[in-house]
Amino acid sequence: MFDPKTVSLGIAPIGWCNDDMPELGAENTFQQTVSEMALAGFTGCEIGNKYPTDPAELKKALDLRGMRIASRWYSSFILTRSMEEEEKDFIANLDFLEAVGANHINVSEQSYSIQGKVDVPILTGGHKHVMNDEEWDRFCKGLNRLGQIASEHGFKLCFHHHMGTVVQTSEETDRMMSNTDPRYVFLCYDTGHFTFAGEDPLAMLKKYVDRVGHVHLKDMRLPVVEEARKNNWSFLQSVRNGAFTVPGDGNVDFDPVFKVLSDAGYQGWLLVEAEQDPAKANPLEYAIKGRTYIREHTGL
Template sequence: MTDTGAAIRIGINPIGWSNDAMPELGADTPLETCLSEAAQVGYSGIELGGKFPREPAVLSQILSTHALELISGWYSGNLIEHSVEQEWTLLQPHLELLKSQGCRVLVYAETWHESFMETRRPMSSRPVIDDAQMHDYATRLTDLADRCLYDYNMRLAIHHHIGTIIQSDSDIDQLMALAGPSVGLLLDTGHCLSAGADPVAVLARHGARVCHVHCKDVRAPQLQQALGEDMGFMQAVLHGLYTVPGDGCIDYPALLAGLKAIGYQGWLVVEAEQDPQVANPLVYARMGYDYLHQSARSAGFEISR
């Protein structure tokens, strides 16, 4: 669990306004629009996006103007090919930026081969590793996570993601069994369900490791079509696979009850990859916030600004 105070906080990812994996989605949307609309809705924080400045003072100024905090930021890792020393060196600028903003969690995804970035590459063709490779990967990931804690007081949260080596519930189970306790789990509800896993069940098994939560929802008909046609990940996104909490089929009351039961005290981050020309970012940001805020209160959470 993250130690961020006595209450949860609700934040958002800028991906509804501008998509870094497919830059043409929201390419013309200024960062100012994203930040002002997120603040207008009532979010307390926002995750890092490709349009954000990387100079700490500049970033602090632009966020403070909108009364937003930086929650964390995605890092595309490659520990499959890099040594721990190589990865640690490459990670330094990102960690320094997060540290400058007071972040306590690092969003770390293993993006070896980056198959999910290829619009039409079938989701079934994602890279896989054998048991020996997973054991080695978990050992090196633990080393990296230990360094993040020791040097930056920051928890590494591994992001299971469609199209990566950590995708299915069995991948998550195996990694959590092999990795040391410094390796936290980013529970992404949409990626869980898209991979055939139940996010509530994953939380029940690994609640002690959950240190960050991405809250997206899944449209069941689009999921069935994406799986049936073996679409590429971004192809499925364009087809409307994801939406904000409360607009899909995920059982958020059960998920939030599970988070309350384990005493979760971190961020709930609304994140829904959609085409902003189809799904108006402000409309969906408000829809996700209102639903999550109400549902979290109903689950017994206190919500802090």
């Protein structure tokens, strides 16, 4: 289905140690994390909070295991800080990624985000910030500027729609995509976040497959999502209670997703990203489970 010369398979470290809740998996070291990723059969990863901050040290450790950096999360604050400060921070992240051989960066607008607030419901109560027209204009212009800088550095900026942020819903994703330059702004398509938001991930993929620059394969346990809605859980409470899992272990139908990507000639990374509590979901066990499912369903 996919050509292994043009499509690579990676996994995020968030199953071993959580960036938003570092106490989840605090016992798991960087060396253990990347070794288990390689043992499970992955060749790439994103960057987590345990990773070395020296790019040479990081690259050496990954090279030893036949691993590469696929991309990294970047928190933008286009709405709440100056573009001068934003550009400086963004370029520093690009420089780090370039030093470890990556050429993609995943941007999430974190101004007014509630994803990291432990006691704020994610699905009920209308707590999520909704941008007005002026904010939308500032946001899209800023995103275009960052995308242009990324392009000048040989990178793709891939925007990550995310629960609790200003771009969560299909409507918000549509507005962001229609008001940004397709030369500079791509989509970090995430099956789990569209599903969690109550959207149709397949419909969104079909609409934007030609602008997908990076793919997060995240499965959802929908009964847990319903519990989150019923009990007014926050995003982090939902994670702790097992809303997310690896492909093949939840309720997302990945076969049509793989087909749409394959038919469109997608090239780049398929990245398993399933934030779970490592004490409840052994990271290596679930990494192998996700890797096996992808092999069986794509041939990769």
